[in-house]
Amino acid sequence: MDKSVFKSDHIELRHVLYMTGKTLSAIGLVEIIAVITSLLYKEWNMAFNLMIGTGLFFVLSFIFIFIGRDTKDQRFSWGAGMSMVGLTWALGGLISAIPPYLSGHFASYLDAFFEVMSGYTTTGLVLIQDLDHAPMGLNMWRHLITYIGGQGMVLMTLSFLASGMRGLLKVYMGEARDEQIFPNVIHTARIIWFVSLLYLVLGTTALTITGVLIGLPLDMAFFRGLWMFLGGWDTAGFAPQSQNAMYFHSTSYEIISMMIMLLGTINFALHYFILSGNYKEGIRNAEIKSLFVTITSLSVLGIIALKVVYSTPIIAFRKVFYHFVSAHTGTGFATLYSQQFFYEWSDAAIILIVIAMLAGGSVCSTAGGIKALRIAILANALVNDIKKMIRPDSAVVVEKFHHLKEVALQDRHVRNASIIVLLYIVTFTIGTLAGTFYGYPLKQAMFESASALGNVGLSSGITQPSMPDGLKVIYIFMMWVGRLEFMSVIALFAFLFKEAREG
Amino acid sequence: MMRKSWIVLVIILIGFLIKLLQETASAKPIDSNTLINNAFKYDGKVVEFQGEAIGEIMKRGDFAWVNIHDGQNAIGIFMRYEDAKKIKYLGRYRVKGDIVYVKGIFNRACKEHGGDLDIHAHKAEIVKRGYKVDEKVDRAKAVFGIGIFLIGSFLMWIVFRNKW
Numbered sequence: 227m228d229k230s231v232f233k234s235d236h237i238e239l240r241h242v243l244y245m246t247g248k249t250l251s252a253i254g255l256v257e258i259i260a261v262i263t264s265l266l267y268k269e270w271n272m273a274f275n276l277m278i279g280t281g282l283f284f285v286l287s288f289i290f291i292f293i294g295r296d297t298k299d300q301r302f303s304w305g306a307g308m309s310m311v312g313l314t315w316a317l318g319g320l321i322s323a324i325p326p327y328l329s330g331h332f333a334s335y336l337d338a339f340f341e342v343m344s345g346y347t348t349t350g351l352v353l354i355q356d357l358d359h360a361p362m363g364l365n366m367w368r369h370l371i372t373y374i375g376g377q378g379m380v381l382m383t384l385s386f387l388a389s390g391m392r393g394l395l396k397v398y399m400g401e402a403r404d405e406q407i408f409p410n411v412i413h414t415a416r417i418i419w420f421v422s423l424l425y426l427v428l429g430t431t432a433l434t435i436t437g438v439l440i441g442l443p444l445d446m447a448f449f450r451g452l453w454m455f456l457g458g459w460d461t462a463g464f465a466p467q468s469q470n471a472m473y474f475h476s477t478s479y480e481i482i483s484m485m486i487m488l489l490g491t492i493n494f495a496l497h498y499f500i501l502s503g504n505y506k507e508g509i510r511n512a513e514i515k516s517l518f519v520t521i522t523s524l525s526v527l528g529i530i531a532l533k534v535v536y537s538t539p540i541i542a543f544r545k546v547f548y549h550f551v552s553a554h555t556g557t558g559f560a561t562l563y564s565q566q567f568f569y570e571w572s573d574a575a576i577i578l579i580v581i582a583m584l585a586g587g588s589v590c591s592t593a594g595g596i597k598a599l600r601i602a603i604l605a606n607a608l609v610n611d612i613k614k615m616i617r618p619d620s621a622v623v624v625e626k627f628h629h630l631k632e633v634a635l636q637d638r639h640v641r642n643a644s645i646i647v648l649l650y651i652v653t654f655t656i657g658t659l660a661g662t663f664y665g666y667p668l669k670q671a672m673f674e675s676a677s678a679l680g681n682v683g684l685s686s687g688i689t690q691p692s693m694p695d696g697l698k699v700i701y702i703f704m705m706w707v708g709r710l711e712f713m714s715v716i717a718l719f720a721f722l723f724k725e726a727r728e729g
Numbered sequence: 730m731m732r733k734s735w736i737v738l739v740i741i742l743i744g745f746l747i748k749l750l751q752e753t754a755s756a757k758p759i760d761s762n763t764l765i766n767n768a769f770k771y772d773g774k775v776v777e778f779q780g781e782a783i784g785e786i787m788k789r790g791d792f793a794w795v796n797i798h799d800g801q802n803a804i805g806i807f808m809r810y811e812d813a814k815k816i817k818y819l820g821r822y823r824v825k826g827d828i829v830y831v832k833g834i835f836n837r838a839c840k841e842h843g844g845d846l847d848i849h850a851h852k853a854e855i856v857k858r859g860y861k862v863d864e865k866v867d868r869a870k871a872v873f874g875i876g877i878f879l880i881g882s883f884l885m886w887i888v889f890r891n892k893w
Binding site: 251254261267268269270271273274275276277278280281282283284285287288291292295298328358359360361362440441442443446467468469472473474475476477480535536537538540541542544545561562563565566569570 | 794871
């Protein structure tokens with residue numbers, strides 16, 4: 227029986243605060259790893275900065291949990307779920323930005339907040355200054371942020387702190403998770419963590435060994451391997467050095483990081499199917515087919531568009547394929563300087579990589595963008611409509627696609643996919659216009675807008691501390707709506723508006 | 730006969746001078762933004778570059794990669810390991826790296842290294858030795874940081890104990 231004493235669909239503020247407090251305390255707990263890293267390397271000031279962040283998380287969490295302690299057995303309404311996700315992301319970002327700001331590596335608090343939101347949304351656009359002299363603790367915190375964001379801040383709470391909480395599907399969906407692996411949300415959350423931790427061990431080990439082989443000392447091979455794994459798996463694109471992936475000058479490092487990017491962009495449910503021995507799903511899945519077709523075709527076209535820029539086919543393949551995989555998976559690792567996109571790449575190549583950035587990875591992965599499943603649905607709908615046109619009126623055409631199971635294509639699938647695509651195009655256009663209004667060339671503005679919205683992180687040179695504050699705010703908003711996918715954000719504002727009107 | 734020899738000698742000298750001028754297109758260290766933004770122009774030319782050695786020396790056989798940061802960008806320098814070994818301080822947190830001067834071929838998309846933008850150094854010299862930077866502990870920050878961390882941890886313990 228539903229024990230809820232709340233009015234249906236009503237946002238109960240105390241309950242929202244209670245759940246937000248739980249999630250913020252979990253982020254504070256994770257931040258302790260960064261504190262320990264700083265202490266290990268005797269980076270005292272950075273350790274104190276991180277302690278301030280952790281302490282603030284704990285104090286605020288206590289206040290929220292204390293206020294809402296009587297509501298812990300209540301069931302979430304949709305509005306409460308959405309509000310909790312929105313509040314957690316806002317407060318989580320604001321507090322997480324304090325240690326980076328105090329480190330002195332950011333020109334302003336806004337820059338630190340931009341970087342943190344870039345991490346949480348797994349975007350990877352950076353405003354940090356003098357990254358090559360940054361403390362280990364700061365780097366650890368930047369990369370942990372990407373991990374928390376990629377897994378989902380709220381998902382973290384669901385996994386470890388959620389016993390007894392009810393109506394969690396609403397907060398789970400609020401973080402743009404479209405599907406569940408198990409009927410139980412907590413089981414699903416724990417499977418996502420299991421898959422992530424398994425690959426964390428494998429990926430970090432592979433990168434650490436490679437790091438040692440290319441000449442890094444063991445401790446730095448480990449930390450750089452761990453951070454590059456977190457940047458790749460969470461498709462965030464943060465790297466510990468200012469040259470990003472080019473720092474290593476290594477083909478093997480690039481290949482492994484590319485594999486991690488691809489694994490990170492695959493649906494968690496599909497990972498679980500394959501790890502459980504259902505290998506066929508990996509071949510039949512509509513998302514995998516969609517990803518394969520779009521990555522391959524865009525990369526081939528990109529190589530053709532850049533054949534004058536890169537003198538040999540091997541160089542063209544290595545540079546173009548790496549960056550198209552990075553863009554399509556929404557990662558943002560680069561082995562080029564940002565200016566090279568602007569000064570060397572042709573307009574055709576820029577348009578193609580913008581398409582790749584907007585296309586994005588799988589649903590229920592850490593990647594952003596329109597997502598491969600929606601592209602597959604729209605492609606299937608197109609084929610279906612063509613079939614209807616060429617067949618007799620009396621013929622019944624049923625189109626199916628395979629995504630974890632056989633699914634008959636219905637109008638609601640097409641409508642949902644179309645709405646998201648439309649919203650992406652409109653937001654991308656607004657972001658591009660904003661860039662051009664601030665005086666940047668169209669090519670650069672398009673590139674940066676797609677990168678922020680698709681949560682990619684590749685830059686054509688606009689994103690730097692000197693860019694206008696207004697544009698930083700616009701990009702922060704684009705990263706946020708891109709990560710939570712528009713519906714959660716729209717629903718959040720709609721619920722808040724309704725609550726405000728009804729008092 | 731003597732006149733012909735002079736003409737040949739002058740032609741050889743002129744050719745040599747042209748080659749020398751081409752190779753030293755930039756007689757003084759060039760900044761990284763100029764190199765990256767005009768990569769086609771400098772591709773294959775001899776350039777001089779100077780900056781702080783950062784990160785790690787990555788040994789590859791008789792050679793090594795050293796990334797050098799000139800204050801704008803870091804560029805990968807492929808140099809002899811013998812030269813790289815002369816670098817004592819590499820820039821990182823609390824360490825100012827050695828300032829290294831290099832002269833070598835600039836590659837926009839190096840054929841030998843998978844299309845990376847790099848410089849293959851013929852010559853590498855330490856211009857200025859780096860140093861370690863002492864960290865001055867901010868006492869106010871230390872007190873506030875430790876204090877709020879302990880208070881927060883205590884409050885979390887209360888939450889845990891009461892099973893809120």
